[in-house]
Amino acid sequence: MSVYKKAATPRSKPIFTYQVLKDLLSIPHITTFTTNLSDIYTTQNKMNKIKLHIESDNFTETSHRTPVRALPSTWYTSPEMFELEKRAVFSKKWLLITHQNRLAKAGDWLKFNVTGYEFVVSRDRKGNLNAFHNVCRHRAFPVVQGGTQGNSSIFACKYHGWSYGLSGNLAKAPNYDQLEGFDKSQNGLFKIHLKVDAYGFVWVNLDSSENPEPWTRYFDGIDQQERLKNVNFEDYTLDNEYSMEGAYNWKILADNFNECYHCPTTHPDLPTLADLGKTKCDTDKGWIKHSSVQTEEQKKDGLGLASTYFYPNNSVVVLPHFMMIQRFVPMSANHSSMHYQIFRNKNSSDKDFHLIADMYRRVVSEDKDLCIGAQRNLEAGIFVSGELHPRLEHGPLSFQEGHREAIRDHVQLEKELGRQIWPARQRLPPTAVENKEDEELCSSLACGSLQEVLAW
Structure with a gap:
């Protein structure tokens, strides 16, 4: 729920790290390099997978001037896409x-x-x-x-x-x-x-x-964050948990959580936590890290925006008095269940804990209303796709790019094998010959009814 920090002094030529140079030069079809960031973003479709590790004080308002198309509405409404996500994502991530x-x-x-x-x-x-x-x-x-x-x-x-x-x-x-x-x-x-x-x-x-797939492939180093080095997680015990259900696709909520472009409009509580004009979003592999700048008084009160989103559908907020694990659980193409595990620091007072816990409960309820409204219009059949702000909505764009890649990779595997692949399914022993034949017969029936995207 946050964005890159806005630089105080605009610069036209941001400084790139050595790793950025390596990333750029390793991309197929990119044979030239420029330090003009606006030029780079004219080739946005080729650059979606680049991790631009630019120092935050070199990121400027003159950068990222080209809007980026979001995933189409069908990805949020299609029952077939939901079934594909079960196979391609939730069965193997x-x-x-x-x-x-x-x-x-x-x-x-x-x-x-x-x-x-x-x-x-x-x-x-x-x-x-x-x-x-x-x-x-x-x-x-x-x-x-x-x-x-x-x-x-x-x-x-x-x-x-x-x-x-x-x-x-x-x-x-x-x-x-x-x-x-x-x-x-x-x-x-x-x-x-x-x-x-x-x-x-x-x-x-x-x-x-x-x-x-190895856990380190997408999450290596996520449990070694500098900002959490002094946190003793053993001090946090479960205080309560609650759930909500909503008539919207789980990705609507993932998009919502990973930007704070909407925060000034929708969440009147959040300025209490941090300066919304000085928040930051960093992405890497399978996670999106959100952070903020606090005043000395906010630091003293244990306030701030410090969350990490883990692809595909989980996030954690860690603050001195409060920790929250959020799970966005898909139920169908247009229905989701949200589960919240609320932990309290054993050294925190009732006042300090409830100041944040009660505030977050209001925030997630406000987000639910936003998601329901957006899903309703997606299903009406008018809206196809919007243009996202490449800086203010960098988090959703990163989430969508990772999701697009996971889906396409799995579809390619299914095309090559000529059948659906359910990674979580029981693997029969070699002795179950007759059972395997029965299963293959049923699988062949399923293949005959697949949509065009999976037409082998």
Whole structure:
């Protein structure tokens, strides 16, 4: 929810770092180089993937004079695009879901849902965190029933009585010990890749392959931010959590969160946190970092705008008295659920905590109204695409470019294989020959009804 810092003194020739030179010269079809930033942006379509790491005090109002077209409205309204996003993004990207502080004791578990994929994260008796799909290996009934959190010694399916340990291993399958060839070790709950970063945030990747894309590919260094070097994340404990639902596509909210161009118009509280004219947006790989300049009084009160957006659909706000994890959960092409985990610093007073927590609750409610209104008009069929400000809306443009790349890469893979690719789907063992033939038959039916973008 922020923008680049506005320079005090305009300069026509910003200073480029050595890395920028390398980035520019490595781009295909770019054979010449200029230090005139306005010239560079006349080739905007070729430059979308460039990370222009320009020092903020060299960024000027004379830069970025060419508007950039946003993604078309069909990407926000199409059911087919939503299904493609489930395959191309939410089945294979790393997703930040919570903080390990919420799973302090053996047996603690949390349940989550992402685009219909329901899964559980638990802490076992050895102190390890485990993630697995909430799907019994026998007949697919949900193993963990009721509520979104709890503490259990075992997970028991109430359909046929299969039970599983805290690490997801199969503990008991009634009457299956009488069958030859049944291997309990191969019938635990479907494992999900899990990582805890240096700050203690918990990430999952639903890709069922042994080797999903490396977390470091998009998030290397994100847990080593200079601005958070003095933060002790162990001081933050969950105070409350709440959810909202809205009739809009999840990307509407992602676009909204990643710019503060709308803030002076919509959020009267935000000037209390920081100077909206001195905010900054930095992008790199899979994350968008927002920061601000505070007055001495704001610093003393623990106020500011300090958030990081993690592609595709999560963000974290960290302030001295308050931390918030936001998850934008797609439910359908035009419906989303927003989940907010609110943490409080154990050393903060009620006044300091609620000043910020209550303010953010008002802000997210205001954003919800904006998103609903925008989605309604997208679906009316008039609006196709708008022109975004390359500086003030740099965050949404970065998000959209990364999303466009993820979608196109996956579509290319599906075209090459001639079928849909669902990375999170169970991988059958070599012995399941007949089952594979049945699956291939059904897949061939699906291919026959694909839209033009996936017409193989």
